[in-house]
Amino acid sequence: MSAMMKNVLAICQKDRIVEWLNDAGYSVTVADNPADAMQTMERQHDEPFYLVLCSDMAPDMALADFLKHIKSSLVSQTMFVLVVLEGTSGKEAVDGLVDAGADDFLFWPVSKAVFFHKLRLIERVALFGRYTDCDIGKNSLIVGLLPGIVHEINNPVAFVSSNLSVMDDYISSVKEHLRLATGLADCLMERGGQTGSCDGELDAYRTFAEDADLKSTVLEMGTILAESREGMQQIESMLNALREFAFTEEEMEPGETDIHQCIETALQVMKNRIKYKADVAKEYGDLPGIEGFPGRMIYAFVIIFDHAVGAIDHQGNLHVRTCINNGRIMATIEVNGCKADSGAPAMPGIGLDMARSVIHAHGGELGVKMQPDSGLIYEVSLPAEGKV
Structure with a gap:
């Protein structure tokens, strides 16, 4: 967890919860009353609290009024307010605190495991809220980089496309070699291996072979395939980078x-x-x-x-x-x-x-x-x- 998400402001009489938080490595500041809490938040503007822990039994506290006050304050707009309610609190009390700005509730008494489970959920929500602007900025940055990215993808695409056109010609040449060679072989088999009786087929094959060097063609095809494979790897590398860059951790799981x-x-x-x-x-x-x-x-x-x-x-x-x-x-x-x-x-x-x-x-x-x-x-x- 980041240092920013270690800062907790506690305004409650639940010493056991404060002890749990301290033992878990959180930085807990305890405020005695709402006025003290507001002054504390102002002093820690550079390292704000991400969580305000309140209790409906805190001393001298009109909780609903306090929640409205901190929710309207610029310094506390990114804070998450968790209210610990006594088990006897009714639905009307909960609805009133929701209207006042409470983000979530726990009913006392609560086990340590349940409390920290709730805290983990809050931290994920807090991270999601913090990264909303990050996603907007990322999208804007992608738009600015898009022409260059398209260029980096288009270059190997054009190169591979050109190579495929050359390969098409080479494959046609190899096919012609095979056709003429097959014709010559069939003739020789029919005539009992007498080359003199297959002069036409032999001349056709020799003439084509002189114009199209099969060995050089095959070697060149290997080079073109290697270059095309490299081009495809460049495209794959860029697309993988884009996928990793543009990926949004929807579940907010690190x-x-x-x-x-x-x-x-x-x-x-x-x-x-x-x-x-x-x-x-x-x-x-x-x-x-x-x-x-x-x-x-x-x-x-x-x-x-x-x-x-x-x-x-x-x-x-x-x-x-x-x-x-x-x-x-x-x-x-x-x-x-x-x-x-x-x-x-x-x-x-x-x-x-x-x-x-x-x-x-x-x-x-x-x-x-x-x-x-x-x-x-x-x-x-x-x-x-x-x-x-």
């Missing part, structure tokens, strides 16, 4: 994420943009897989590469390095030949903010530094045992 594969897929998606602006070099270390969302991570790297290539003035170099450093996965993308106004330290552009959000959701950080020689360095840091 899986094993290979950072190197994410980088390679991002480079493949960006191939047409990169090849005209930069030469790519890669130095990969030995990285473990982490738990995460591969499609999201690919999207983050596509944004980074897109930003890096956009910063190049005319021609530059793009160097990708990965390693493990102090228990964290480090992926560094260094680019040179940048424009004088690239202005990286403030992380300009909505795109990089989205990339940072995705990486942050995986427990990581994204930083950008300017180099004195017109270069930029993008540094992605992720926990080596990352979970979302």
